Amino acid sequence: MTGTVTLLPSNASALERAVAAADARISTTPTPLRDVWNPITCPANLLPWLAFAYAVDEWDETWTTETKRQVISQALEVKRTKGTPGGVQSALAAVGLPARVQEWFQQAPFGAPYTFRVHVEAEQVGFSAAQIAQLRRVVHQYKNTRSHLDGVDITVRTTGGPRPASVALAGVEARVSDGTPTYEDGLSALDFLVDGAVNGYATTADAADQMQTILREMPAKLTIPSDL
Incomplete structure (x- = not known):
């Protein structure tokens, strides 16, 4: 305890001097x-x-x-x-x-x-x-x-989401036909083929020509009665 001011008497025991030395440093001890x-x-x-x-x-x-x-x-x-x-x-x-x-x-x-x-x-x-x-x-x-x-x-719950993407493509469009006859709107004329196979192709063709002629001339021959 050299250099430390103390109130202990000169005949103080070693324990008393040790306690006094510890107390002398108490103010520097952190107390958070x-x-x-x-x-x-x-x-x-x-x-x-x-x-x-x-x-x-x-x-x-x-x-x-x-x-x-x-x-x-x-x-x-x-x-x-x-x-x-x-x-x-x-x-x-x-x-x-x-x-x-x-x-x-x-x-x-x-x-x-x-x-x-x-x-x-x-x-x-x-x-x-x-x-x-x-x-x-x-x-x-x-x-x-x-x-x-x-x-x-x-x-x-997942944190994943959709990923937008784009792809650029270039090519040529090709149309393939198997040779089946089609109407003017592009539909296959399989009904005429079946009819021709059953009744004969010549007969079917004549019937189609006659129907086309009737439909073409029908507006000119159609007469509406005046009393209607």
């Missing part, structure tokens, strides 16, 4: 109490103790540091709404499981009275069995005693 009690600034190795102080119900050492800080930060708000659908949703969101609670009277058709379902939307990677088990634990911890979980609906 505000930082320790703040979930955002608390050292990572002290987060489990802070979670115990905040009475966090669900804790997992495998969580990331960011998730641990989020769970502690929302602990008081979740406690205020515990036993309500909003409380269940907040508790699930705090552990990284955003969900929507739908009670029995909000379902179509109605579910069994005093039951509810949990709808969870997952990314395209989905959920693991451990996460589903954690979801059920959180739900049972934060739901009210009257209500019962009827089921969990998981929707997998």
